[in-house]
Every structure is written in C-alpha cells, then in structure tokens.
Amino acid sequence: MQKIILLFIIFLSIAFAPTVSGQHLNIIDGDNISNIIGDEIDAQWSADGKKLLFLSRENKNSIICIYFTDTDTLLYISDLDYNFNNPVWHPDGNKIVFNSHKNGIEYLYVIDLKTNKVTPLFNRKIRCRNASFSASSRQVYFTGYNELDRRWEIYSYDFIYDNINRLTNYEFGCSNPEISKDGKLIAYCKQKPFKGTTSIDIINWYGESIISFKDIVGTFPIWSPSAFKLFFISHMDNKTGELYSIWKDGSHLERLTDDDLQIGYPSISPDESKIAISVLTESGWDIYIISL
Numbered sequence: 001m002q003k004i005i006l007l008f009i010i011f012l013s014i015a016f017a018p019t020v021s022g023q024h025l026n027i028i029d030g031d032n033i034s035n036i037i038g039d040e041i042d043a044q045w046s047a048d049g050k051k052l053l054f055l056s057r058e059n060k061n062s063i064i065c066i067y068f069t070d071t072d073t074l075l076y077i078s079d080l081d082y083n084f085n086n087p088v089w090h091p092d093g094n095k096i097v098f099n100s101h102k103n104g105i106e107y108l109y110v111i112d113l114k115t116n117k118v119t120p121l122f123n124r125k126i127r128c129r130n131a132s133f134s135a136s137s138r139q140v141y142f143t144g145y146n147e148l149d150r151r152w153e154i155y156s157y158d159f160i161y162d163n164i165n166r167l168t169n170y171e172f173g174c175s176n177p178e179i180s181k182d183g184k185l186i187a188y189c190k191q192k193p194f195k196g197t198t199s200i201d202i203i204n205w206y207g208e209s210i211i212s213f214k215d216i217v218g219t220f221p222i223w224s225p226s227a228f229k230l231f232f233i234s235h236m237d238n239k240t241g242e243l244y245s246i247w248k249d250g251s252h253l254e255r256l257t258d259d260d261l262q263i264g265y266p267s268i269s270p271d272e273s274k275i276a277i278s279v280l281t282e283s284g285w286d287i288y289i290i291s292l
Helices: none
Strands: 003-006 039-045 051-058 061-068 073-077 085-089 095-100 107-112 118-120 128-132 139-146 151-158 163-166 174-179 185-192 197-204 209-213 219-223 229-234 242-247 263-268 274-281 284-291
Touching: 039 085, 039 263, 039 274, 051 085, 051 284, 085 128, 095 128, 107 128, 139 163, 139 174, 151 174, 174 219, 185 219, 197 229, 219 263, 229 263, 242 263
Parallel strands: 003 073, 039 284, 128 174
Antiparallel strands: 039 051, 051 061, 061 073, 085 095, 095 107, 107 118, 128 139, 139 151, 151 163, 174 185, 185 197, 197 209, 219 229, 229 242, 263 274, 274 284
C-alpha cells in the first residue's frame, strides 16, 4: 500500500513491412501505482529513473503527482489558481513545466519544486501547450497556435537567444511534439480530420522533414532514451488500441501488446527496462509500470 505525502517531440514516405510480434507485454500483471480516485495520465520518468511524474484528474480538478519508486510514495502538488495539464520534467530535475488556462489563455508555466513558485516559461503572446525538452535546457519544443492560419503547429523557443520559430506548416494542424533526448529528432502528430485520426511525422530540430509514417494511424509518440526507436499507440489492429514500436528509419514495426485494454500515454524509463502506461480500469485511468 502506498504511503501518501500531501504537498503539491528530406520528407520520406515508406512502404512498411508487415507488423511483427514478439512476446507480448502483459500489462495487467504490472504494478498499479495510482489506484486512487480519478484519472491518472501523462506519466513522465525523471532523468535518474527514480521518480515518475503524472497528472491526476477528478471531476474538473487536476493535480500533479510525483511517484517515488524507491519508497512507493506519492507527492501531491496542487494549486487552486492553476488547472494543470501535460506536466513534464524540466531538464534540471528541480522544476516541472505544464500548461494552464490560468489567465483565460492556454500558456506554459514552470513550477520550482524547491520554492513552489510558479512563473511563465517564457514571455511571448502565443497560445501554447505540450512542452518537450531534450537533455539540454536551451530549447523547448511545444504545440503553439498560429493565429494567422488558425491552426496548431510545432514551435521551438530558444532561451539563450530569446527567439521563437515555427517548425511545421501543415494545413490541418499538428500537436504533441516529442524530442529525442539527444535533441536531434522531433516526432509529432499530424491531424487527419477527414478520417478522424492522426499520423506521426519526424522532423529535425530545424524543422526539416525526415520521415513520415503517413500509412500508420498513431498517437502518443515517445522516443526510446537511445533515440533509435519510437513507441506509439495505434488502433490499426483493434478498437481499443495497442502499443507498437518502430525504428526511426521506418523499419521493424512491432506490436508489443495484444489484449482488450484501452491504453495511452506511454513513457519509457531512462534505462529502457520499464514502461509506464495509463490503462482504463473500472475506476478510471490508472498508471501501471511494466517490465520490458
């Protein structure tokens, strides 16, 4: 039983090989670390693999939680002035970045875990969400709203030069950038409004297209820590969705789960030995940790 401590991502289209499957992960045999009231999503491992950051929602309230793997304890971070969304670790390990509608416009904020002080991540007049950092803290990548074209695109912000750049230009909008830890590749979702689905593309940090998985329906793209493999959730084989992996060159598409569970928000541990993933249970979304 957990002890609770109260406080607060040259264009290339690929003809993919058939999906292969090894030994499937048995998710339900994993450790449920968030058997609490509400929905727990957006898991994020810390750089040392000893902590897991995630979001907990009950009704309209949201709090940020930190799970300590060594002690099986939870730390709750809450503030009634903010509706927390999409929390991620800042590269220095002592801050958490999230987006909130605090002032009526969705924006990125950072909370210092040492002082509990919350400040804007940067100062720009742009609606923004879904922050993603490489191992360096020089740039942040995020989903930003292009007011001129009225759509969401992928942007970067450089903290040293204080400049912002739009990296995508797609007529139906993009979301959920996930940058590799080496800072070289960004995976993100492209909206397919006529099909009601999303596909996954990869660009470099300049915004140049590297590869498009246009024939794969996929969401929640995440990089392995080595940046060699991409994990994602897809409904291409069944209605509930399964976990897949694919090499960054578009080869070795592999289905990793085979069950009737609805899953989302995967996160790979820094040593690539475990995966944290949200599973829809009778009590809502819970986070499980499964050995790879």
